[in-house]
Amino acid sequence: MNEIDAAKICRALGDPNRLQIVQMLSGGEMCACRLLEHFQITQPTLSHHMKILCECGLVDTRREGKWSHYSLNCGTLADFRVCIEQLSCCKNEKEGCC
Amino acid sequence: MNEIDAAKICRALGDPNRLQIVQMLSGGEMCACRLLEHFQITQPTLSHHMKILCECGLVDTRREGKWSHYSLNCGTLADFRVCIEQLSCCKNEKEGCC
DNA sequence: AAAACATATTGACAAACGTCGATGTATAGT
DNA sequence: ACTATACATCGACGTTTGTCAATATGTTTT
Numbered sequence: 001m002n003e004i005d006a007a008k009i010c011r012a013l014g015d016p017n018r019l020q021i022v023q024m025l026s027g028g029e030m031c032a033c034r035l036l037e038h039f040q041i042t043q044p045t046l047s048h049h050m051k052i053l054c055e056c057g058l059v060d061t062r063r064e065g066k067w068s069h070y071s072l073n074c075g076t077l078a079d080f081r082v083c084i085e086q087l088s089c090c091k092n093e094k095e096g097c098c
Numbered sequence: 099m100n101e102i103d104a105a106k107i108c109r110a111l112g113d114p115n116r117l118q119i120v121q122m123l124s125g126g127e128m129c130a131c132r133l134l135e136h137f138q139i140t141q142p143t144l145s146h147h148m149k150i151l152c153e154c155g156l157v158d159t160r161r162e163g164k165w166s167h168y169s170l171n172c173g174t175l176a177d178f179r180v181c182i183e184q185l186s187c188c189k190n191e192k193e194g195c196c
Numbered sequence: 197a198a199a200a201c202a203t204a205t206t207g208a209c210a211a212a213c214g215t216c217g218a219t220g221t222a223t224a225g226t
Numbered sequence: 227a228c229t230a231t232a233c234a235t236c237g238a239c240g241t242t243t244g245t246c247a248a249t250a251t252g253t254t255t256t
Contacts, residue, residue, distance in 0.1 A: 007112055010108045010109070011108070013108035014111075015214075016101055017214090018105075019108065023185065026185045026187075033232065041214090042215075044217080045215055048235095066224065066232045068232075074188070088124050131203085139244090142205080142245085142247080143246070144203095163254070164254065165203085
């Protein structure tokens with residue numbers, strides 16, 4: 001994962017609402033209507049946030065009738081975690097993230 | 099680490115220049131003048147980025163004469179890494195980040 | 197004391213962001 | 227067919243962001 005993509009994911013996670021959405025999806029797939037219940041934002045705003053999370057590759061959509069089910073993308077999440085884990089405050093560890 | 103602080107760190111890392119700065123500091127302490135050499139930005143802009151990285155707790159400053167030496171804050175970095183590692187695309191893992 | 201250097205601060209500006217109300221699109225139920 | 231539901235898109239708005247030139251602050255050197 002290059003720095004541009006990693007930064008894009010970071011930026012997506014940089015909004016408190018979006019970070020909380022990702023944390024909720026960490027428990028498994030969830031539809032927009034259920035997500036919406038947990039926030040003080042309107043439906044268009046949630047839709048906008050979901051679009052940003054999808055566009056950076058962190059979240060996938062699965063359409064089922066009226067419902068959109070969102071889930072975390074395992075591949076992107078794994079790559080991103082590696083990227084963050086490579087950050088180190090000590091010199092003894094190899095660096096060179098992404 | 100709560101969601102507000104985690105989101106603030108994510109936002110700080112959400113700029114490609116700042117992510118790269120953090121990656122460079124991952125190799126050890128570095129002064130502003132050396133960081134500046136690697137980017138196509140002016141000195142005031144770098145100073146602004148460093149302020150943002152410091153304010154979220156991810157970076158520390160050590161003044162030595164004319165030079166400001168920057169380094170990653172181990173505690174904040176560790177907390178943040180835990181936060182990201184708790185994100186999971188599988189249901190079998192415990193979640194509840196931050 | 198003066199000049200040179202390293203960094204921070206200020207003020208300005210265009211671009212991007214988060215949010216909303218209104219509207220559009222598609223599906224499900226009556 | 228009509229209505230209700232779930233979600234996306236559009237247009238607008240105030241706010242924040244990334245950037246720079248200009249200037250200020252503090253340190254070292256001459």
